[in-house]
Amino acid sequence: MEFLRPTSWSEALAAKAAHPEAVPLAGGTDVMVQLNFDHLRPAHLLDLGRVAELGTHERDGAQVRIGASVPYTTLIEELREELPALALAAHTVASPQIRNRGSVGGNLGTASPAGDAHPALLAAGAEVEAESVRGRRRIPIDDFYTGVKRNALAPDELIRAVRVDRATGPQQFAKVGTRNAMVIAVCAFSLALHPDRRSVRTGIGSAAPTPVRAGAAEDFLTAVLDEHRCWETGRPPPPSAAARFAQLCAEACRPIDDVRGTADYRRHAVAVLARRTLHWTWTSYGERARSTEGAA
Amino acid sequence: MATRATKTTDTTWLRPTGTPGGIGESAPRPDGTLKVTGEFAYSSDMWHEDMLWGRLLRAPLAHAEIVSLDTTEALALSGVHAVLTYEDLPAPVRHYGLEIQDTPVLARDRVRHHGEPVALVAADHPEIARRAAALIRVEYRELPVVTDESSATAPGAPVLHPDREDPHAPHVPHPNILHRQPVLRGDAEAAAARADVIVRGDYEFGMQDQAFLGPESGLAVPDEDGGVDLYVATQWLHSDLRQIAPVLGLPEERVRMTLAGVGGAFGGREDLSMQIHACLLALRTGRPVKMVYDRFESFFGHVHRHPARLHYEHGATRDGRLTHVRCRIVLDGGAYASTSAAVVGNAASLALGPYAVEDVALEALALYTNNPPCGAMRGFGAVQACFAYEAQMDKVAAELGLDPVEFRRINAMEQGTVMPTGQRVDSPAPVAELLRRVKARPLPPAEPWRSEGADGPDIRLLPGGLSNTTHGEGVVRGVGYAVGIKNVGFSEGFDDYSTARVRLEVLGGEPVATVHTAMAEVGQGGVTVHTQIARTELGVQRVALRPADTAIGSAGSTSASRQTYVTGGAVREACVQVRAEVLARGRRRFGDRHPAWSGPGLGLDGGKVVTAEGEVLAAVADILGEEAVEQEVEWRHRPTRPFDRHSGQGDGHVQYSFAAHRAVVDVDTELGLVRVVELACAQDVGKAMNPQAVVGQIQGGTVQGLGMALMEEILVDPATAQVRNPSFTDYLIPTILDTPELPVDVLELADPHAPYGLRGAGEAPTLSATPAVLAAVRAATGLALTRTPVRPEHLTGSG
């Protein structure tokens, strides 16, 4: 095994081009477990810990550009206002120690269906900035997850950053686990209201081979909100519509039975989380709408 | 009873000396400073120049024939010093076991459970050892598995151990039944006819893991004469030694064992893990060999708590009196015997719980299956039964329209009650009082997540915690109660003794006591208690502890809540003898100087011989001079008797221990997530030798019970008998965010038969915590919940 320690992004890209099978290593929270338990013996480990720009984030227009190695702790502490769903998701990741090392870039690289960041990225809207010596490209988050622990990166590509749309409305993230901390998702759900576009987006984790959006549920709810002039009035959609939305979210799941939970439970729980997060986000939207009204 | 509760102990043979740091005080741990500075040497911290790393290859299948085994490639790998298989075992003895020697040191031609040891490697680095293990070629032919009672006893079922010669073999109904113990008292049939209500239930208890944090590990160092020194974390050095030496082909004196630091045990270190393997590799290579399991391997490296299926029938009259109990408890012992027979004895004799019932017909049995071997874990056979009988007690109370605590009170046993085994309980059994105390506590406030002035709920105080699953929606509170009974010490006629050597000498002008035992300190604080006993009995400040090793006789196991009782008793007795010798020498030397020398009531205090009135007669330093006093004793508790094979009658236990819990839970009824809000315990400890330490034991045991109620289970695939979740990612134990306030009410009702009146305390709280939490969840959800741990899908009908 060889330990590659590039000190700059260009060196890192060159190393990945020279050794496409090299396993990138940043926070280590996935890769080191694989190494410690003999599940992974790559010829090359590519330590990205010395590439300083991967650890920074900045605002870029309507997006926040988060370097691939920015730890979850930073998202919780610094980006709660701009990226509420992602910050909430970050707060549910494992333990404080893991949140100090693990990153959204790592979550994307591993692309586990149980990764906590994915539902929030899907709901908020995001692009993955991938780069190789051949150049840089942006992969829409909807196209990024290609299979169980597979993603759209080419073998010579590294994740430079993830660009997440700054919130224009309330967002929520909720995750079911069988312990109240330090737990892998049995299932997770994220909902983002996009009042600027008068649409909603969702993200579901751990309930299908990849993280997924509940497209039919989004379309249904978007139509209901329009029809009932909810965006204008701040009034919540009718309870029957919320129930239907929840049901459609459950139907978007393709879960399995495993040691963490049953498929039936996952569908059930996603429906409950969809209903609750809709209530929370819409309550918050309604309050904002009313206070804006009051101010005007 | 309540007024007696705060009185301490029978002091007829204790001369209280008031020595600071003596018994009854929360004296600090003698190993505490080393443990907080990181210097305490645990078994996995052992290091030796020139040492090799040992590694085990384990079977990937639960039941298979070994068709061929080829180590050629592994041996050829650079950095590999030895590869050993069954063929390399040096002695005719090739099996070991605590009670029945049925466990192969390395598999010969058949493996009987997932993870069974097959071959050993010693190499320069752990990674080389891993690579070498991966190069061992093993060809298996898979065999059908038996995984429960019906498959294990079906016609034509593969018999796990066809050539059994153990004492239970002639008496069991099927060779895959390891041991069966009926308990019959009175006439349950006739009593059932008198019952106004009869309540039946079937219950299931999952497989719990001890999940101690310090992995199985140790260091074997060969000596020049073919012997070996072994530094290891265990619960019982001498029991290890008895099993290790014959397999190495060595007399016991050439295998010297020293206890290394133990990172928790809870029963999981009663059986051998890496001991023999490390010694074999060290003796073969002539080099020190260190073995450390990783967490994955640890799940295969020790026995677990028996999963169980239990059927209960309780009858009661309208006025709330139990008429009879019938039950059948089936424990899954897995592939090898371990301590299953004794677990059966406990399950059978304690199956009724802490209740007075005269007409009882029950049986407990353990199976041989291809599941992981099960054996000792905190609570040892009493835990599974407690889960079921306490569920039954709630169910009967509901049927009768009685308050569940009142119903228990009506039927609570007490001192003088005759157990279903015919044994009369001859020391305090304050079952009703313990329940009264937990019930009398004020209930914690509702909706703790709401706080004045805050923006929103504090999700950390809601079910789901940080995962943000509810802001109060669907959350229902429930309260539940449970009480349990556990035996203390080894039972059924076992010669349960401990050895202690105590030396008193003058060093730097000051008397210093040195205590030497082979007791395994696993975290319970036995070492603290030994220093306290020496201070109290010998009136010294300075107490040194020799490392636990096999240079002294056995201390028995650190299990069965027995060490403070038995090794504590041995240390006390040795101190008493030392004190007698000091006084005798003092009398010889100074007896003519004061009449009090010839009278009774002399004691040692502050390094002086003092009269009962406190008058100083002489300094210990002046009596001893250069000559130390040393006494070694073997100390036993009262003998017990075996249970009759047919009726289960017999005075099988030496002491009983009781704890009660009240659980308050908030359940998210839509998602099936639970947050325990408070888990209060009341327990009688006879005498709180170290109040802080005993409360710590109660709290720790309580949380292990909480884990069993809500999250802890080793999942075994019923089709393949393979373990599905051998990691801390999927075997979950409670975090600090899952753990509520744990108020503890300690009663001290002396047992006149025990040293200082103490009562073994470590296990009882693990029993009642689980059923209390389940009762509270039932109260919140209205569901029957006959299985533990309860999972979200059980609470939401989406299983």
Added chain:
Amino acid sequence: MRVNLVVNGRRQEADDVWEGESLLFLLRERLGLPGAKNACEQGECGSCTVRLDGVPVCACLVAAGQAEGREVLTVEGLAARHAGTPGAPTGAEEAARWRARPADSAAPLAPVQQAFLDAGAVQCGFCTPGLLVAADELLEREPSPSDADIREALSGNLCRCTGYEKIMDAVRLAAARQSEAG
């Protein structure tokens, strides 16, 4: 490969490090600092918690090579850090002989260490080093944490013996003492 780093204020160097080794293995098996513990090696127990450039991390999930040039604080360095006596750089040989708190030293324990002893928060002690490093960092960041803050900060540190109640007591005690002293 060779790895250079600073541990508890002392420069350390290790040779022939296998590329797949963790910082935890490096500390325990090569640098003679077994205080950080090896309970799970998958980031699920916190017993190997150390501070890497000041940040609490699981040493089992940091590759040894990633620690190159970094500063590590382990439980062995806690007392000295609070006593304000950072160690001088030494050679590997001297470092190997170095002890966190020599038996003859009267150097006081760090407040969290003393509080864990006084509160009875130590039983088997295997989780203790990780908890101490995590709790010490919490109190540095938040001198008067609420109970929920303490639970959240320590939610990555499993303890199997105590039921956590006395760990809560210990952290509250350390906080109270530090605020009195401060």
